[in-house]
Amino acid sequence: MNKENTVSRLPVMSGKRAHAVTSDGEHQQPAQKKMRKVDIDPAPRARPAATVVPKRMLPPKQAVTRPLRPTGAATVAAGPSQGLHRPPVASVPKAGATAISKGPKRPGWDLKGKVSDMEVKVQTYQSRVKSVNQENENLKDSISKIQKRESQMQEENVQLKKRLRECEEELSALCSMKKDLEMVSKERDDLQRELSNLSEQHKVLQGLRDNLESELCNVQSQLSVQTSALNRCQDSLRQSQETVSSLQETVAQQRDELHHGEMERRKLHNTIQELKGNIRVFCRVRPLLTEGKSEIPHIQLPAHDNKSLTLARVEESHTGRTVDTQKSYNFSFDRVFGPSARQQEVFEEISLLVQSALDGYNVCCFAYGQTGSGKTYTMEGGDLEDMRGVIPRAVQQIFKSAQALKEQGWQYTFTASFVEIYNETLRDLLYTGKSNKRPEHEIRKVSNNEITVTNLTYQKVSTEDEVCNLILLANQNRSTARTNMNDHSSRSHSVFQLDIDGENRDRDIKCK
């Protein structure tokens, strides 16, 4: 709303109009000035009512403008509605008084004229008062209308404020709804994106499912083929199981037979060994160690007989008168090995005794002879495979046979010991402690006629290598002894002992 609108709606008369109404414009000027002053002051009060009135609700123009036309007193009449209670009529007499004082003067004696003038003036004033009153009435009507209108407008204003509040509430509700809507639309966008992703995944999964389904079809067809094959297999399995059970019975029978055969073999084998002689003596002739000499003239080994040997010796005449005579001494043994006999040949003769040891018989094999005759070579031999002696070969055979007998239910445990006898003193060759703390040893006979050596190292062994390591250890101990005891080896004896404990739990048999 602007000022122009405010002014145009009020029932205020312009200065021009005031001049047009009065007959003697000079007398009207002061009253108009006063009325304008009154009009200015209440303006701020009138404006708010005017600002809220919409154009369409204004009263018809004629109703407002017509009562304002007569004089500037209309401006004065607006005063009361704006809080000024000065009666508008009060200014008229004052104006009139001013007009009287300025009119043409009659001589002092013309009292009649003066009275008529006064009467004219009174009539004029009366008509003016009348018109002013009329105008005042009009203005009052218009004020009451305006007030009514104002109250209506105030009501409308209240309604509008209420409506405004409602609108504001609606607006805030709409704002929150808008926010909600934005969130929902955002969520919807997210969901749409997710949906598109899921639909892509769904497509992929559908593809996979199709593949899997086709694969499943293949597998099912294979399965049906396999099932029929399985049924055939189950039939054949049943047949096989029957065969197996009958075979198992056969195997059990054969095992029994094998066991009986094994026991029979042992018995016969050892009967043969006994028949061959419980004590057997073999003779081995060492080759000459001097290079170039291969023949030993005084020893004769018959080519067709490997059990005899002839020693030839030239015997000098006791008297010196007769010629020296060549004498021969024949010796017979269980077997004679010549200088060219290999280690393997010697062992073959002994291996049958090794089998007897596994069968539970006590077997002893020892070499006897003068120093340098080849005892150590025969029993232990060299490092090369061809030069290995009786002990390593016997150990190898024992472990191989023990492994083979496992299938028949035999379990073996082996305990090794190695002792040296020198001048009737025992020495533990497997001793690994400090030399100054070597224990004393004694040979004792225990309850079941077994011979044991006190404080001797009895070492459990389970492989051939373990036994070979023990033999190496024993050789080291003997070497040390040689150094310390000024080479007594030619007068000492070493005894390697391997205790074999066999057990067949299925048959409840033990052998030792």
Ligand SMILES: Nc1ncnc2c1ncn2[C@@H]1O[C@H](COP(=O)(O)OP(=O)(O)OP(=O)(O)O)[C@@H](O)[C@H]1O
């Ligand atoms: N059959 C053989 N073939 C080749 N060399 C042999 C044979 N027998 C023994 N020798 C060699 O003869 C030497 C003496 O042998 P060995 O040490 O075995 O005798 P020994 O009887 O143990 O002696 P000692 O009683 O003094 O210990 C060694 O060098 C050995 O290699």
